[in-house]
Amino acid sequence: MPLKGFAGFATRKALAAVTTIFAIICLNFLIFRLLPGDPIRMMFRDPRVSAEQLQLMTEKFGLDKPLWGQFLAYLQALFQGDLGISFWQKRAVLEVIADRIPQTLLLVVTALTIAIILGILLGAISGWKSGTRLDTFILTASLSMYSIPAFSLGIILMLIFAFYLSIFPLGGISTPASGFTGLGYWRDVLWHMFLPTISIVFWYIGEYVLLTRSSMLDTLDQDYITTARAKGLKEFAILRNHALRNALLPVVTATGINLAFAVAGIIEVETVFSWPGIGRLVYDAVMKRDYPLLQGTFLVFAVAVVLANLVVDLIYGFIDPRIKVGKAE
Amino acid sequence: MALLEVEHLKIYYFTRQGAVKAVDDISFTLDKDKTLGLIGESGCGKTTMVFALMRFVAPPGRIVAGKIIFEGRDILTISDKEMRRLRGPGIAMVFQSAQNALNPVMTVGKQIVEEILEHESVTKEEAWERARKQLELVGISGDRIKSYPHEFSGGMKQRVMIAIATACNPRLLILDEPVTGLDVIVQRQLLTLLSDLREELHLPIIFITHDLAVVAETCGEVAVMYAGKIVEQASTVSLYKEPAHPYSQALMKSYPSIKGKKGKLRSIPGAPPGLTNPPVGCRFHPRCPYVMDICRQEEPIFKQRDGRLVACHLIK
Numbered sequence: 001m002p003l004k005g006f007a008g009f010a011t012r013k014a015l016a017a018v019t020t021i022f023a024i025i026c027l028n029f030l031i032f033r034l035l036p037g038d039p040i041r042m043m044f045r046d047p048r049v050s051a052e053q054l055q056l057m058t059e060k061f062g063l064d065k066p067l068w069g070q071f072l073a074y075l076q077a078l079f080q081g082d083l084g085i086s087f088w089q090k091r092a093v094l095e096v097i098a099d100r101i102p103q104t105l106l107l108v109v110t111a112l113t114i115a116i117i118l119g120i121l122l123g124a125i126s127g128w129k130s131g132t133r134l135d136t137f138i139l140t141a142s143l144s145m146y147s148i149p150a151f152s153l154g155i156i157l158m159l160i161f162a163f164y165l166s167i168f169p170l171g172g173i174s175t176p177a178s179g180f181t182g183l184g185y186w187r188d189v190l191w192h193m194f195l196p197t198i199s200i201v202f203w204y205i206g207e208y209v210l211l212t213r214s215s216m217l218d219t220l221d222q223d224y225i226t227t228a229r230a231k232g233l234k235e236f237a238i239l240r241n242h243a244l245r246n247a248l249l250p251v252v253t254a255t256g257i258n259l260a261f262a263v264a265g266i267i268e269v270e271t272v273f274s275w276p277g278i279g280r281l282v283y284d285a286v287m288k289r290d291y292p293l294l295q296g297t298f299l300v301f302a303v304a305v306v307l308a309n310l311v312v313d314l315i316y317g318f319i320d321p322r323i324k325v326g327k328a329e
Numbered sequence: 330m331a332l333l334e335v336e337h338l339k340i341y342y343f344t345r346q347g348a349v350k351a352v353d354d355i356s357f358t359l360d361k362d363k364t365l366g367l368i369g370e371s372g373c374g375k376t377t378m379v380f381a382l383m384r385f386v387a388p389p390g391r392i393v394a395g396k397i398i399f400e401g402r403d404i405l406t407i408s409d410k411e412m413r414r415l416r417g418p419g420i421a422m423v424f425q426s427a428q429n430a431l432n433p434v435m436t437v438g439k440q441i442v443e444e445i446l447e448h449e450s451v452t453k454e455e456a457w458e459r460a461r462k463q464l465e466l467v468g469i470s471g472d473r474i475k476s477y478p479h480e481f482s483g484g485m486k487q488r489v490m491i492a493i494a495t496a497c498n499p500r501l502l503i504l505d506e507p508v509t510g511l512d513v514i515v516q517r518q519l520l521t522l523l524s525d526l527r528e529e530l531h532l533p534i535i536f537i538t539h540d541l542a543v544v545a546e547t548c549g550e551v552a553v554m555y556a557g558k559i560v561e562q563a564s565t566v567s568l569y570k571e572p573a574h575p576y577s578q579a580l581m582k583s584y585p586s587i588k589g590k591k592g593k594l595r596s597i598p599g600a601p602p603g604l605t606n607p608p609v610g611c612r613f614h615p616r617c618p619y620v621m622d623i624c625r626q627e628e629p630i631f632k633q634r635d636g637r638l639v640a641c642h643l644i645k
Contacts, residue, residue: 223429230383230424231444231493232416241443242432249434320434321477 009317017310024302029074032295033067039291043087083299084292088285093296097278101300103173104277107193108266111200112259118201119208120251124244126209127216138209146206151268154199158272161195168195171274196273203265207258212251219247249320256312260305331398332533333359333382333501338395340377340386347605351377351390353557356631359501364527364534366548366565368541368580370601374557375537376425379503382535383422384412400500418448421499425506427487431478437464437489438474441496448497463492467522484515488522495526503535508543520546541584545569553577556602556612563637573639575617611642619643 040057058064062073077084083093126138145153162170173192174180180188219225220243228242263279270279278297285293317323340352351374359365367375377390384404386392396403399420404412424430432440441460445451451459461471467488469481478486487507494502504523508516524547527534536548544551545565552562553576561574572578579597599616602608608615614624621642629640 223424223426224432226385227424227430227490227493228432229385230416230422231447232413232418233443233447234413237443237447241435245434246432322433322479 006317009323010314013310013313013317017306020306021303024306025075025078025299026071028295028298028302029071031298032291033070035291039063042289042291083296086285086290086293088288088290088293093292096293097281097296097300100276100278100281103275104266104270104279106189107196107270107275107277108200108262110193111197112204112262114197115201115204116208116255119205120212120248122205123209123212123251124216124239124247127213127220127247128239128243130213130217130220135213139213142206142209144206145202146210148203149268150199150203150265151272153202154196154269154272157195157199168192171272173276196269196275199269199272200262200265203269204258204262208251211254212247215247215250216243219243222246245319249316252312252316252319256309259308259312263301263305331358332361332363332400334396334398335382336396336398338378338381338397339393340374340381340390341393342390344389344605349604350557350607351604352381353604353607355395355554355557355559357552357559357562359533359535361533362531363550364536364548366544366551367535367537367554368539368544368551369554370539372601372604373554374604375554376505378554379422379505379535379537382420382501382503383416414448417444418497418499420501420503421494421497422503422505423487423490423494423507425509427483427490427507428510430490431486433478436475436477437481437492440489441493444493444496459496460492463496464489466495466526467492468518482515484511484519487511487519491519491522491526495530495532498530499532501535502532503537505537506539507536508540509538516543523547541580553580556607557604558612558640559638560613560641561637561639563639567635567637573634573637573644574613574641575619575643576613579616579618611640 040054040061040063044054044057062070065073081094083097085091086093086096089096122138122142126135126142129135158170162168169175169192171192174185174188175192178188224246225238225242228238233241266277267279267282269275270277271283274280278300282294282297282301284290285297334356335358336356338352338355339350342349342351353374355374355378357365367378369375377386380386381392382397382399382404392405395405397405399415404415407415431437438457438460441463442453442456445456445459446453449456457474461474464474465471469485469488469492473480478489481489491507507523508519511519520543523534526532527547534547536544538544548565550562551565551568552559553568553574554560555576561568561572561577563573568577569581572581576597579595582592582595583597585594597616602612602615608625610626611617611624611629614620617624623642627642629642629644631638631640632644634644
């Protein structure tokens with residue numbers, strides 16, 4: 001019975017995610033058609049190219065068709081995994097993006113995991129000990145970190161630890177021509193990862209501390225906390241089983257929304273540290289006016305955020321017993 | 330020996346406007362196997378008073394003076410750890426708002442089990458079995474032990490609260506308006522349950538309410554509170570028959586009686602005083618129909634009369 005309820009809940013959420021992705025595909029297509037300029041003229045700037053040749057290319061790329069026809073062609077290609085050819089790299093967009101995904105995942109998953117866990121922990125402590133010096137310290141530190149943009153923090157860290165102190169590399173993912181293999185290679189990657197990870201963690205953690213703290217303060221005012229006290233439970237048991245579990249519900253919701261904003265931070269940090277991921281790719285695509293590539297990266301980011309939200313929704317359904325029954329019956 | 334003795338208890342809330350004297354010099358005793366009703370208007374300090382018995386008074390509130398002697402020990406001086414051990418098996422409490430008093434993300438069974446495991450050295454299986462029995466004791470099927478609070482109605486939630494409060498066989502049970510906000514049929518069922526439990530467990534109970542009918546039905550003795558003070562303490566029967574304090578009399582007239590002769594319901598003129606600067610002398614004097622000069626100057630002390638305690642200058 002509960003599984004049935006949960007399965008129904010999961011199906012509804014998955015359907016909603018698919019609908020959202022379709023809406024994103026439509027918008028993504030439209031936005032790039034609204035951009036000024038003629039893509040064919042962008043590609044062939046050579047004055048020796050004749051008008052007939054331009055006309056031929058326009059027909060070849062299907063740009064003479066009406067918007068509706070172009071959209072159908074785009075959809076058809078999309079379902080076949082064809083995101084077009086990158087102007088800049090002259091390779092399939094999908095291939096270019098696929099090359100960059102592992103590096104971004106490595107950096108982002110590591111950094112966000114650290115930021116979320118540490119942020120929740122510090123926020124919970126801060127809320128539980130509200131009004132103490134520890135709380136004031138955590139609060140001040142979080143607010144300062146929250147208000148520094150990821151790229152400027154990255155540049156400052158790079159300047160101090162990579163440029164002046166030379167403890168960490170200036171950028172990239174591995175030492176060129178080092179000949180590292182196996183464990184040595186991974187150690188090298190971790191060393192390169194350190195500063196970009198810290199930049200994302202610092203930028204992201206403040207929000208989680210503030211969110212968890214305020215949610216914790218709300219929860220501590222609830223009557224069931226008094227009930228838990230009246231049972232003679234130890235403070236830690238009250239904190240863990242009653243306060244934190246309830247305080248985390250809004251934090252989980254916010255995580256889904258925050259992931260969309262994380263994209264911006266990833267683009268900034270990857271660019272500052274020349275990290276060969278999708279964020280850096282977006283920056284390069286913008287600089288090189290590579291529309292097919294940009295369109296592809298937008299789609300990948302959007303789908304990633306929707307999927308992450310789906311996961312968050314499912315987790316929420318799992319940790320809050322009120323969700324399933326609320327709609328299942 | 331009395332189970333509970335409260336002596337000259339004073340609890341003030343320190344606000345910017347000054348100290349709010351929510352409980353001002355209250356004394357009473359409760360013997361084993363007795364039920365004391367605490368009645369009075371909203372804001373007269375009833376809840377503050379019983380929160381002190383659990384040592385739950387939090388800033389800006391502070392217990393300024395007095396003693397709360399429970400089983401011979403002053404609970405205001407024992408360590409936090411000892412106090413924690415007393416909560417549950419010693420003094421247990423059912424709160425006013427059952428809607429929010431249960432943890433929404435924990436099964437009701439677990440909410441009973443965790444208390445038993447905290448205070449007694451029993452296995453998990455035994456604790457779950459006890460929790461099941463507790464639910465059945467309050468009239469809920471044991472099969473619902475894995476249900477979450479939102480799957481229960483308001484009355485059932487309050488039953489769960491009673492199951493939690495009695496899980497560790499407390500030696501004193503405090504009920505803070507346990508039936509307020511529930512419909513009368515559910516109230517009736519809960520009150521029946523409570524008196525059955527009382528018979529069965531021989532539980533001393535402090536029952537807070539502003540519902541005079543509820544008190545009449547459940548309590549052997551009543552203390553009437555007004556503006557942070559107890560003005561009269563008597564057996565329920567004698568208080569209802571012949572209230573001695575003018576405030577008690579006014580309170581009785583403001584409440585409909587089914588059996589007695591029909592009369593007009595009368596409200597008490599004026600409003601309860603603010604507790605930052607309560608009236609000098611007797612706190613009820615601005616609203617009292619029998620007010621005398623002495624009432625405006627001198628605070629009345631408790632006087633014994635016909636086995637009851639009254640704080641009024643009319644009593645000689």
